Amino acid sequence: MKISILGSTGSIGTQTLSVVDNNKEIEVLGLSGNSNIKLLEQQARKYKPKVVAVADEKNATLLKIALSDTNTSVVGGQGGLCEVSALSEIDTVVTSVVGIAGLVPTLFAIKNGKNIALANKETLVTAGEIVINEAKKQGVGILPVDSEHSAIFQCIGNHRQSEVKKLIITASGGSQYGKTRDMLKAVTVKEALSHPNWDMGKKITVDSATLMNKGFEVIEAKWLYGVEYDDIEVLLHRQSIVHSMVEFCDNSVIAQLSVPDMRLAIHYALCYPNREPSNLPQLDLTQIGSLTFEKPDTDTFNCLSLAIEAGKKGGTMPTVLNGADEVAVSLFLQGRIKFLEIAEIVEKALFEHKNTLNPTIDDIIETDREIRNKILKDW
Ligand code: MG
Numbered sequence: 001m002k003i004s005i006l007g008s009t010g011s012i013g014t015q016t017l018s019v020v021d022n023n024k025e026i027e028v029l030g031l032s033g034n035s036n037i038k039l040l041e042q043q044a045r046k047y048k049p050k051v052v053a054v055a056d057e058k059n060a061t062l063l064k065i066a067l068s069d070t071n072t073s074v075v076g077g078q079g080g081l082c083e084v085s086a087l088s089e090i091d092t093v094v095t096s097v098v099g100i101a102g103l104v105p106t107l108f109a110i111k112n113g114k115n116i117a118l119a120n121k122e123t124l125v126t127a128g129e130i131v132i133n134e135a136k137k138q139g140v141g142i143l144p145v146d147s148e149h150s151a152i153f154q155c156i157g158n159h160r161q162s163e164v165k166k167l168i169i170t171a172s173g174g175s176q177y178g179k180t181r182d183m184l185k186a187v188t189v190k191e192a193l194s195h196p197n198w199d200m201g202k203k204i205t206v207d208s209a210t211l212m213n214k215g216f217e218v219i220e221a222k223w224l225y226g227v228e229y230d231d232i233e234v235l236l237h238r239q240s241i242v243h244s245m246v247e248f249c250d251n252s253v254i255a256q257l258s259v260p261d262m263r264l265a266i267h268y269a270l271c272y273p274n275r276e277p278s279n280l281p282q283l284d285l286t287q288i289g290s291l292t293f294e295k296p297d298t299d300t301f302n303c304l305s306l307a308i309e310a311g312k313k314g315g316t317m318p319t320v321l322n323g324a325d326e327v328a329v330s331l332f333l334q335g336r337i338k339f340l341e342i343a344e345i346v347e348k349a350l351f352e353h354k355n356t357l358n359p360t361i362d363d364i365i366e367t368d369r370e371i372r373n374k375i376l377k378d379w
Contacts, residue, residue: 001270002090003117004030004049006081006105007097009039011201012119012145012262016094017043019266022279026270030084032097032105037063044072051087053080055101078104085109092270094145095120098203099326100319100368103127107361110134117269119145121216126319126364128223142224143269148217149224150265151243151256159248161226166247169217170237171296172197172260174208176339177238181300187339189332197240197260206329207303210342211296215307219318222311229312234304235293241283242291259283303343310350315357316367317350323371324349331379345375 003020007013008031020026032053033040044052044067052067053075054060060076067074075083078101085093085105093109094117095102102120107127109116111134118124123131135142144150148169156164175194176187192209193202200208207213218232240260247253258264259281267278298305303325310321328345331337337345349371356363 001025001092002027002029003092003094003270004028004032004084004087004090004109005094005096006032006053006085006102007095007120008043009033009036010096010098011199011204012096012266013094014039015263016096016117016145016266016270017047019263019270019278020047023267023270023276029090030087030093032081032084034097034101035059037066041066044070048072050089051075051080051084053084055081081105082108085114086112091115092117092143094266094270095123096145098201100126100322100365103364104361107131107134110138110140113138113140115141115143117143117145117266119266121146121213121220122322124220124223125216125322126368127359127361128219128318129314130361132223141272143272144220144224145262145265145269146217146220147240147243147260147262147265149221149244150268152221152225152246154256154268155244155246155254156225163249164225164227164246165231165249165251167221167225167227167232168245168247168253169214169221169232169234170240170242170244170293171211171214171234172208172240173236173238173296174211174213175205176209176301177236179300181340184300184340185338189335192332192339196238198262200262202333203326203329206332206342207325210303210339211298211301212303212307212325212342212346214296215304215311216322218304218308219311229308234296236296237291237293239288239291241285241288242293257283257285303346306343306346306350313355315355316359316363317353317355319359319364319367320349320353320371321346323368324375327372327375336379345379349375
């Protein structure tokens with residue numbers, strides 16, 4: 001198996017490389033990053049890919065000089081990302097780049113017949129219909145690299161879509177679980193970033209605290225598995241052991257369980273359709289003791305409802321949801337807004353947006369750009 005990794009210096013990217021270290025059959029031919037060129041250089045020297053892409057042109061030039069004694073070529077800009085995602089020898093592209101920057105290279109990879117190990121949420125949130133249709137047309141697989149979607153994928157197995165009644169997506173509840181709106185007023189960046197179970201990037205950890213991440217996952221699940229929004233349920237499950245479940249037409253429910261470790265979803269996606277041995281921690285249920293489930297408090301954590309509403313409206317609404325959230329979370333991380341203002345900014349952006357149904361990729365990119373500029377101007 002030969003792969004490229006888009007976003008190899010981020011959380012999922014580095015965990016993918018750790019999975020590669022334990023699977024001798026996987027060869028890395030392409031890497032990409034943006035700002036952490038020190039780490040990109042180390043990765044390039046270790047894995048000896050054919051090509052490394054750097055989104056930032058200036059950083060691309062710096063990395064080119066740093067790697068001039070190697071056989072790895074360095075390419076810059078979005079064109080560079082597309083080159084890495086369409087290398088003729090590779091079978092699969094791991095799309096772990098964060099943000100809407102992942103959309104065009106992912107679509108380019110699909111058009112070039114590459115399977116996608118999908119970790120970039122924005123791809124399906126903003127352009128789910130276009131991406132799924134293109135994947136069907138090209139006959140390529142989209143293998144989810146997210147614990148919930150991987151779980152659903154594993155539970156469905158070879159069952160037909162018509163046999164699936166409901167998806168039950170579990171959520172840890174994030175760092176602010178159980179708090180009232182009043183308590184949320186004073187949440188600091190540090191508190192928002194202290195996730196109980198998962199080790200993830202900053203953006204997604206804040207999204208997990210607001211439940212926006214779960215909203216994105218509901219939209220992604222809708223497109224990945226062709227189910228209606230009303231047939232997707234979100235349950236809070238504090239232990240993060242059951243990664244999601246599928247209810248079938250006979251009312252049988254199948255769940256997938258494991259310790260919370262993202263490398264398992266990555267390992268599964270890269271080994272699919274086989275199951276290969278891994279050195280990941282084993283699950284000891286006697287140590288966990290009990291598994292609990294409850295309904296999320298969507299009055300307090302209304303980002304989940306905002307996301308599902310935007311998903312139902314479709315068109316460019318999910319793009320606004322995503323773009324507004326990304327800017328709001330970055331303002332929160334910079335200490336410029338309060339925790340509860342994340343949801344307020346997103347709600348206002350959705351309310352004011354004039355929806356475009358059946359958007360093209362250009363419409364989506366333009367909407368994303370507009371919403372970001374608008375919010376940044378207001379703040
Ligand atoms: Mg997840």
